[in-house]
Amino acid sequence: MKILLVEDDKQTADYIAKGLREHGHVVDHADNGRDGLYLATGEKYDVLIVDRMLPQMDGLSLVKAARATGMKAPVLFLTTLGGVDDRVAGLEAGGDDYLTKPFAFAELRARIGALSRRPPIVATTSLGVGDLEMDLLARTVTRAGKRIELLAQEFKVLEYLLRHAGEVVTRTMLLEKVWDFHFDPKTNIVETHISRLRSKIDKGFDRPLLHTIRGAGYVIRAPD
Amino acid sequence: MSSARLIRILRSASFRLPLLYAVLFVLSAGVLFASVYWTATAAMQNDMAAVLRSEAYQLAEVHRRSGLAGLAEQITRRINFRTRGPIFYLLQAPNRRVVVGNLPGMPPVNGAIDFEPDQPQPEADPDRPGERPKLTGFGLTLPDGSFLLVAQDANRLVDMQRAIIRAFAWSGGLTLVLAIAGGVLLGSNFLRRIDTITRTSRAIMEGDLSARIPVRGTHDEIDQLVASLNAMLARIQQLMDGLRQVSSDIAHDLRTPLGRLRQRLEDARERATTTADYSAATDAAIEEADALLETFSALLRIAQVEAGAQKSAFATFDVSALLKSLGETYQPVVEDSDRTLQVEVEPGATLSGDRQLMAQLVSNLLENALRHTPEGTTVRLGLHRHGDGFEIEVADNGPGIPASEHDKVFDRFYRLDRSRSTSGSGLGLAMVKAIAGLHGLSIRLEDAKPGLRVVLQTAK
Numbered sequence: 223m224k225i226l227l228v229e230d231d232k233q234t235a236d237y238i239a240k241g242l243r244e245h246g247h248v249v250d251h252a253d254n255g256r257d258g259l260y261l262a263t264g265e266k267y268d269v270l271i272v273d274r275m276l277p278q279m280d281g282l283s284l285v286k287a288a289r290a291t292g293m294k295a296p297v298l299f300l301t302t303l304g305g306v307d308d309r310v311a312g313l314e315a316g317g318d319d320y321l322t323k324p325f326a327f328a329e330l331r332a333r334i335g336a337l338s339r340r341p342p343i344v345a346t347t348s349l350g351v352g353d354l355e356m357d358l359l360a361r362t363v364t365r366a367g368k369r370i371e372l373l374a375q376e377f378k379v380l381e382y383l384l385r386h387a388g389e390v391v392t393r394t395m396l397l398e399k400v401w402d403f404h405f406d407p408k409t410n411i412v413e414t415h416i417s418r419l420r421s422k423i424d425k426g427f428d429r430p431l432l433h434t435i436r437g438a439g440y441v442i443r444a445p446d
Numbered sequence: 447m448s449s450a451r452l453i454r455i456l457r458s459a460s461f462r463l464p465l466l467y468a469v470l471f472v473l474s475a476g477v478l479f480a481s482v483y484w485t486a487t488a489a490m491q492n493d494m495a496a497v498l499r500s501e502a503y504q505l506a507e508v509h510r511r512s513g514l515a516g517l518a519e520q521i522t523r524r525i526n527f528r529t530r531g532p533i534f535y536l537l538q539a540p541n542r543r544v545v546v547g548n549l550p551g552m553p554p555v556n557g558a559i560d561f562e563p564d565q566p567q568p569e570a571d572p573d574r575p576g577e578r579p580k581l582t583g584f585g586l587t588l589p590d591g592s593f594l595l596v597a598q599d600a601n602r603l604v605d606m607q608r609a610i611i612r613a614f615a616w617s618g619g620l621t622l623v624l625a626i627a628g629g630v631l632l633g634s635n636f637l638r639r640i641d642t643i644t645r646t647s648r649a650i651m652e653g654d655l656s657a658r659i660p661v662r663g664t665h666d667e668i669d670q671l672v673a674s675l676n677a678m679l680a681r682i683q684q685l686m687d688g689l690r691q692v693s694s695d696i697a698h699d700l701r702t703p704l705g706r707l708r709q710r711l712e713d714a715r716e717r718a719t720t721t722a723d724y725s726a727a728t729d730a731a732i733e734e735a736d737a738l739l740e741t742f743s744a745l746l747r748i749a750q751v752e753a754g755a756q757k758s759a760f761a762t763f764d765v766s767a768l769l770k771s772l773g774e775t776y777q778p779v780v781e782d783s784d785r786t787l788q789v790e791v792e793p794g795a796t797l798s799g800d801r802q803l804m805a806q807l808v809s810n811l812l813e814n815a816l817r818h819t820p821e822g823t824t825v826r827l828g829l830h831r832h833g834d835g836f837e838i839e840v841a842d843n844g845p846g847i848p849a850s851e852h853d854k855v856f857d858r859f860y861r862l863d864r865s866r867s868t869s870g871s872g873l874g875l876a877m878v879k880a881i882a883g884l885h886g887l888s889i890r891l892e893d894a895k896p897g898l899r900v901v902l903q904t905a906k
Binding site: 324 | 740759806813
């Protein structure tokens, strides 16, 4: 994937660029807003990673200006500001996701993966992986034809996982997208719900669909 | 009153305004005076002329009936009996000989005439000794060629004019004096109050943040200004105190974990020999650093919430629905920890606020109830509506908090002695208090007998 990184702090930029390159991505780096805008509008990128506070032109203005020229690539904002207002401002300016510093590299990778594979928004009425099927209208789930009863929140977790089938979904992503929690609860909400969900969809089947990726998150995928 | 102070009063707006009004008043009084003066003078002149004319024609009628001798007799009678005030008469024969009269002879004139007779008559005006009488008269040449003059003292008019001028001069002068005195009084009063405000703000600039401007209790504009200035000062002081508190909290409470982090790194350098040792040490250091970063972001968030910066994201949302959903979220977590969660939420309560922050508030309370109670505890999450408002309740039947600690638990980093060993930053309830404050919710702790009940209530 070709990624544009606009970040003025050299250490952070090197850390991100190095990590992404190790995972096979091509990374262009700009250390100020104006160069960032120049690259963003001149080249074609799959994902933009933009810091909020930049010299010469701040991240919000950069993304607004780039969007005005018709740039369509998804944008992930990085920031040390984590308030709701900041998040809303970022999304309104044309950002697609938001990550507060400091963050684990696995979190960044998972978010970039989710952004770049963001499917076109089409109305789907069913989701599925392997022999697991979810009917979004009837709000039912079956595995191998057998009906599975899920509580409302388990259904939402499974729906999010299925929409990102094959991708790593982090704990934070689940908290934000399923529960709308933009803070870190001190209890293991995600783990508890995942474990209950797992016992309902995987228990009694030889090949599990829901996997835990240590230090990163969860992934649902069809058995090989 | 010192001269500098007098100059300040003269410059002050509240003095200039009455002065301006006084000048305007005097000017309008001048216009009024002129019109009264001219109208009264003209009316009196007309009146005198009419009296004189009718007297002259009456006497001409006497002359027509009784001849010159009869007229002379009539005039003599009128002079003697002074039937009509100080009226002067002159009857001259056609040869200009004075037949009768109390005026010196003069060439005949027909119609109105103002004149000053050469010889003052002794009885002309007893009120004005020595002054030459000014007369206004009406002359008439009779059919036989004799001349009749009827005149009156014109000084009566002058008297009236003088009276008008005197009255206006007195009242105008008095108005001006009163206006200036009132202006000085109002100005110095106003200035004293402004001085108080200036003095107080100087005191505050010099570091006494607790200084407040006294309110007079008159509820006038200045009192209202002073009240809002005082409210502003109170808010500033509160923010400053908060800031000071945060700085000292950080200084005191982050030293320990930072020291621990340093200790671990030093240990690794001194003792670690294998890769496994190093990675164990770095893992521990990362964990410590993560906890520190988390504490910092919690502090930052509390500061943001306390500053009210999030109010722009306020929208009306369904609190009942939020609590129900939080109940569903925490139900399995509570069950897994061998406790019980009871959710009793009345539907339909709404609040204008930040949904995500309210979610964090309730989560913090629920997590506290889980963390600081033994297994087997029952936790209750409730919402009860009262008219327009509502009450959110998070209660447990655990060990509770002694009443003496109820106020302190909301302070940053404050932890009960018995919870020093459990995990947690000591910032959860500080965050709860900040969020409740942002939403105008009052918060109180109660003894649930046994256990702790936290109640959040909308303002009544």
